[in-house]
Amino acid sequence: xxxxxxxxxxxxxxxxxxxxxxxxxxxxxxxxxxxxxxxxxxxxxxxxxxxxxxxxxxxxxxxxxxxxxxxxxxxxxxxxxxxxxxxxxxxxxxxxxxxxxxxxxxxxxxxxxxxxxxxxxxxxxxxxxxxxxxxxxxxxxxxxxxxxxxxxxxxxxxxxxxxxxxxxxxxxxxxxxxxxxxxxxxxxxxxxxxxxxxxxxx
Numbered sequence: 001x002x003x004x005x006x007x008x009x010x011x012x013x014x015x016x017x018x019x020x021x022x023x024x025x026x027x028x029x030x031x032x033x034x035x036x037x038x039x040x041x042x043x044x045x046x047x048x049x050x051x052x053x054x055x056x057x058x059x060x061x062x063x064x065x066x067x068x069x070x071x072x073x074x075x076x077x078x079x080x081x082x083x084x085x086x087x088x089x090x091x092x093x094x095x096x097x098x099x100x101x102x103x104x105x106x107x108x109x110x111x112x113x114x115x116x117x118x119x120x121x122x123x124x125x126x127x128x129x130x131x132x133x134x135x136x137x138x139x140x141x142x143x144x145x146x147x148x149x150x151x152x153x154x155x156x157x158x159x160x161x162x163x164x165x166x167x168x169x170x171x172x173x174x175x176x177x178x179x180x181x182x183x184x185x186x187x188x189x190x191x192x193x194x195x196x197x198x199x200x201x202x
Contacts, residue, residue: 009091010042011050015073015081016088018060022072025051030177035095041176 005013017023017031025048033041051071054060059077062069073081081088165186172178 010046011054012084012088012091013095014047014050014054015059015077018071018073018077019081022063022070024065024068024070026068028071033177033179 013032014028017028023031025044028051029042029044029047032047051060051062054077055062055071057076058074059080060071061074062071064070169178169182172182
């Protein structure tokens with residue numbers, strides 16, 4: 001993927017994000033990810049060196065708050081923002097176009113992944129139908145017992161899936177934040193899975 005920011009643009013954008021008030025480095029990373037709708041998230045190794053450089057230039061100041069540092073604009077930082085307001089407006093327009101391009105790429109990737117997933121689910125459903133024992137070959141009592149065993153196994157799998165994924169979502173929500181892409185992917189996967197499983201219940 002081509003770089004999202006040209007040379008010097010991320011530096012200017014970090015200053016603009018601090019205009020609304022002091023922020024931790026993590027908050028700046030999250031704010032950048034939010035601006036891009038989750039399609040781009042800069043790494044700490046990208047953001048923190050630039051913050052350190054801005055501090056060296058006297059454009060921001062860092063205030064240690066326990067184990068974290070809060071960054072705030074200095075008067076010099078505010079003056080630079082004011083002087084480069086036209087450049088910042090052009091940057092915002094360019095980033096809007098970049099976000100649209102990234103979103104289109106993500107949608108294409110997700111559509112391809114979902115198509116493959118739907119095919120896999122359909123194949124699994126067909127295999128389940130093909131390997132199922134005809135009800136007529138078993139005595140009513142035996143068939144009922146076998147059905148209950150399979151129902152219990154299915155229920156356990158659903159519960160395990162829910163618990164595992166819920167734990168992952170909770171972890172990401174506490175650290176990075178759950179993106180809209182995750183929600184859209186989950187919705188598509190669950191709808192495809194439900195359709196495939198229902199096909200075996202006919």
